[in-house]
Amino acid sequence: MPEALSVPLVDFVTHLASEKRHSPRTCEHYLRDLQRLGAWLTAMNIDQWSKVTSHDVRRYVASLSKSGLSGQSIARHLSSMRRFYRFLHREGRTKDNPALDIRAPKSGRRLPKVADVDQLNQLLDVNPDDPLEARDLAMFELMYSSGLRLSELAGLNQDAVDLVSGEVRVLGKGSKERLLPVGAKAAAAIRRWLKCRVRFAPDSEPAMFVSQRGSRLSRRSIQARLARWGRAQGADQRLHPHMLRHSFASHMLESSGDLRAVQELLGHADIATTQVYTHLDFQHLARVYDQSHPRARRRSGASTPDSSDRGSAGQ
Structure with a gap:
């Protein structure tokens, strides 16, 4: 990765650690996401952060999706990019934030696995x-x-x-x-x-x-x-x-x-993070209902509009 790309990354991580007092683990996550972007930019012959356009960001998002990353993971990458560019703008190293209006592709909600x-x-x-x-x-x-x-x-x-x-x-x-x-x-x-x-x-x-x-x-x-x-x-x-x-x-x-x-x-800062467990609870209730209610039992192979929402929970 060219020095013009790598040096601002080091400065950004130093800013996160010293000024924002983020944990080493959080700093590692930001650095890893942005190093991946830097490697992609290098392969695309883009050697300055200020040269990156929203079109480049969209191409990068497409490459992440093609590599198999989920919408949630791509959203995290975009969040890292937006925060990094806010830092660059504050430092006078770039004029705009090319990731500002870019959205990650939607992917199905992956529910955490639980044991009964x-x-x-x-x-x-x-x-x-x-x-x-x-x-x-x-x-x-x-x-x-x-x-x-x-x-x-x-x-x-x-x-x-x-x-x-x-x-x-x-x-x-x-x-x-x-x-x-x-x-x-x-x-x-x-x-x-x-x-x-x-x-x-x-x-x-x-x-x-x-x-x-x-x-x-x-x-x-x-x-x-x-x-x-x-x-x-x-x-x-x-x-x-x-x-x-x-x-x-x-x-x-x-x-x-x-x-x-x-x-x-x-210890969730946002209750929306906790709400995923209400979906797990509903899945359990829905399965009990389907198995127990005499008017809810389905013929083998029958499908319903919401049957995809009642599968087993993903990790």
Whole structure:
């Protein structure tokens, strides 16, 4: 990538980190999206950000769509571009924002996968055989109990968990802190793990969940351990951390019907993000209705206008 393209990217990421105080992970996402755009511009012989037109952006969006990216992913790329060009305009490096009026192609809503209560009971009602299994069970119980994100679980410190009051303090997106309840099963699993943790980690290590070497367990390791756990317990689908968070949200909403409360527990800034779980709840109700109501049963192979909305949830 030419220097005229790469240097402004470095300046932009520095601006996000120092002035906007975005997390390293957020900065990485912006940089990755814009580096992909920069590589495409280089291939198109465009060597200045100020030379990019709205027509170029439309061609780039078409190339992203052709490569298989969903409308949601393309919308994220466009959002990165718009923010980057606002920065360039503020710095006097460009006169306009070529991505301003460009929209991503629409794609069907992909609903998150969830496990039902019986599946989760089978997954979590286990007596661990060794310290690492005790650690894994504590992690997965806590994630399902409190609806934690993977990054929140990996970044959790011991002093953030109060087992007496049954609370955990997490640092979410945008460095926003929230206090969450910890269920009895999760608290018991954490107590069991803490008795084992002293074998691995020195007193100076703050992390709640550590590896055999005593260092903080990485996000990738947590993902791998959950997938392994699912295989060992005979799960009928590949397990990943967000499935536990999605299951927490869906089960809470099914039981309470309180969308605002679930939004607070999940740490969503916008309630529209939480509303995806109302679709999951409706799918469940619709399936029960179709299977139970004598006037709703359908002949085999029959189709209805809304049948596509009642399929299995996507990831």
